[in-house]
Amino acid sequence: MRTDIFARLDREPEPPKIEIPRMSRTRLALFGGTLAFYLAIVVAVLASSWLVIIDWKVMLFRPYQQWPEVHATLDYFVVLGQRGPTAVMVAAWLGWRSWRQHTLRPLLVLGAALLLLNVTVGAVKLGLGRLGPHYATQVGSTEMFAGGDIFPSGHTANAVVTWGILAYLATTPTARRVLSAVSAVVALGVGLTTVYLGTHWLSDVLLGWAAGLLILLALPWCEPLMDRAEAVVFAARERLRARRRRLPTVPVAAGGAWPAAHRRLGAPAQESPAEEAALDPVGASGGTRTATRATLTHHPRAHSAHSAVRSERTPVTPAGSRRPPRSRPATGG
Numbered sequence: 001m002r003t004d005i006f007a008r009l010d011r012e013p014e015p016p017k018i019e020i021p022r023m024s025r026t027r028l029a030l031f032g033g034t035l036a037f038y039l040a041i042v043v044a045v046l047a048s049s050w051l052v053i054i055d056w057k058v059m060l061f062r063p064y065q066q067w068p069e070v071h072a073t074l075d076y077f078v079v080l081g082q083r084g085p086t087a088v089m090v091a092a093w094l095g096w097r098s099w100r101q102h103t104l105r106p107l108l109v110l111g112a113a114l115l116l117l118n119v120t121v122g123a124v125k126l127g128l129g130r131l132g133p134h135y136a137t138q139v140g141s142t143e144m145f146a147g148g149d150i151f152p153s154g155h156t157a158n159a160v161v162t163w164g165i166l167a168y169l170a171t172t173p174t175a176r177r178v179l180s181a182v183s184a185v186v187a188l189g190v191g192l193t194t195v196y197l198g199t200h201w202l203s204d205v206l207l208g209w210a211a212g213l214l215i216l217l218a219l220p221w222c223e224p225l226m227d228r229a230e231a232v233v234f235a236a237r238e239r240l241r242a243r244r245r246r247l248p249t250v251p252v253a254a255g256g257a258w259p260a261a262h263r264r265l266g267a268p269a270q271e272s273p274a275e276e277a278a279l280d281p282v283g284a285s286g287g288t289r290t291a292t293r294a295t296l297t298h299h300p301r302a303h304s305a306h307s308a309v310r311s312e313r314t315p316v317t318p319a320g321s322r323r324p325p326r327s328r329p330a331t332g333g
Helices: 005-011 023-044 050-061 066-079 084-101 104-130 152-169 174-195 200-247 273-279 292-297 299-312
Strands: none
Touching: 005 084, 005 200, 023 050, 023 200, 023 299, 050 200, 066 152, 066 174, 084 104, 084 152, 104 152, 104 200, 152 200
């Protein structure tokens, strides 16, 4: 029985009491409220309401000029909302969990969340086409439908989704509460940092928070699809393993020749070097086998047997004269 520490790495199944989140009434109510907030932000910006006025006041206040001493630190902190670095970090952690627990669910949840994020947020960005504060053209305008792509804030939505996945996949209630608080702080900080740097309006950040939360709340609807995807992947893996186990291992003789039982149908029979020497006195290169000729000359029975065998086989020597290539003339000299 293995008692070393590495034995624990062989398999660490998920806790048996883990509950996969379902679309409960509470979650459905939160989803409906967040969706209403999302639509209210869009309408408020399109209508040039008080929210647009606040956007311009914050932009003209220029926080990055008011507190320049934290600019360098926040430049690094905002990376926690960039899609590439955060996706790599979280995917590495979830991949390790998938290997330890022998399940693809953590990676499938991350993939589904990022897919929903790219489709929904990207479509709204391109559809509304809002310009950022640094590219604003007219004070007090909404800067909508001008070819931009900053509404909602992608950094903010990505921070909500990427770090919120860790809370969504937590295996205990305590871990879920702690990770929810941590992800909320990170998402809040990333959103406000983009306002400080002047890359987003405040309304962009509000819509980014709502967009990311909607994706997290909608993930239980994707759970049955992820279960089927995991079953398909594991079934394909088992079929591949079974196919590999069924492949025959053909033994090879010491001389390199295949046994007669494993020869392909219709393939010419392979003979040993002794049989080839007895049946083919002249090699394919036109040379002679001196020892074989001497044997056939001094043993008539062997010669007659050789002739009988040769009459039944297809000639294997090249066409042309069978005269040795370097025969000396009959005249002396």
